[in-house]
Amino acid sequence: MKDIKKNIHEIKEKIKNSAVKSKKSSDKIILIGVTKTRSPAEINEAIRSGITDIGENRVQEILDKYDEVIPVRWHMIGHLQTNKVKYIIDKVKMIHSVDSIRLVKEIDKRAGQHNLVMDILVQINIADEDSKFGLMPEELNSFLNHLKDYNHVQVKGLMTVAPFDENPENVRIYFRQMKELFDTYKNSNIFNHNMEYLSMGMTNDFEIAIEEGANMVRIGTAIFGARN
Ligand SMILES: *Cc1c(COP(=O)(O)O)cnc(C)c1O
Numbered sequence: 001m002k003d004i005k006k007n008i009h010e011i012k013e014k015i016k017n018s019a020v021k022s023k024k025s026s027d028k029i030i031l032i033g034v035t036k037t038r039s040p041a042e043i044n045e046a047i048r049s050g051i052t053d054i055g056e057n058r059v060q061e062i063l064d065k066y067d068e069v070i071p072v073r074w075h076m077i078g079h080l081q082t083n084k085v086k087y088i089i090d091k092v093k094m095i096h097s098v099d100s101i102r103l104v105k106e107i108d109k110r111a112g113q114h115n116l117v118m119d120i121l122v123q124i125n126i127a128d129e130d131s132k133f134g135l136m137p138e139e140l141n142s143f144l145n146h147l148k149d150y151n152h153v154q155v156k157g158l159m160t161v162a163p164f165d166e167n168p169e170n171v172r173i174y175f176r177q178m179k180e181l182f183d184t185y186k187n188s189n190i191f192n193h194n195m196e197y198l199s200m201g202m203t204n205d206f207e208i209a210i211e212e213g214a215n216m217v218r219i220g221t222a223i224f225g226a227r228n
Pocket residue numbers: 034036057077078161202203204218219220221222
């Protein structure tokens with residue numbers, strides 16, 4: 001447990017250094033502690049050590065831990081089934097893994113029932129991997145067009161999970177492509193959205209992701225150690 005604090009400190013230093021390389025201010029970069037498989041005690045230790053945002057990839061884990069964790073911003077970062085949206089709609093600040101209109105419809109409906117507007121990111125399968133969720137980049141335009149019809153969802157940006165590679169330099173190209181896609185829409189005002197966040201980079205590749213323009217990184221292993 002005592003490593004958690006030290007690990008977070010080291011990660012924040014690395015974030016700072018990478019931000020300098022990308023000529024960005026590191027306080028514009030949000031560190032999301034990924035807490036899947038971790039106990040509320042470990043999570044609370046991370047929060048006491050400065051983590052303000054946490055990410056989970058399963059609905060059940062959010063429900064199991066929610067009441068035991070010090071209040072912070074929760075992010076849903078894993079694939080979300082439509083029939084489970086109702087359980088987390090009033091618990092999470094943002095859903096990173098939106099990749100179908102069916103899911104948008106359900107989020108819109110449930111958010112409406114709670115009289116709130118849910119922040120969402122559109123997940124992109126940037127390397128066209130069969131094993132990954134997300135839209136192809138060329139599908140994004142029409143997807144965003146459809147989103148205009150829903151008043152209880154607000155698009156806040158894009159998210160991706162890069163392919164795993166021992167050498168993260170090999171996935172830099174995908175982060176660069178994501179940034180180009182992000183900028184294309186950020187700078188257009190055709191759509192009713194607010195492209196603010198580019199969520200990419202994990203333990204293995206977050207420094208490269210930041211150098212290429214990420215402003216949200218999702219880090220689990222480097223904070224808490226290897227998962228079982
Ligand atoms: C598990 C997970 C992470 C964090 O992975 P680490 O390699 O442990 O940092 C980030 N994003 C998503 C979507 C995840 O499922």
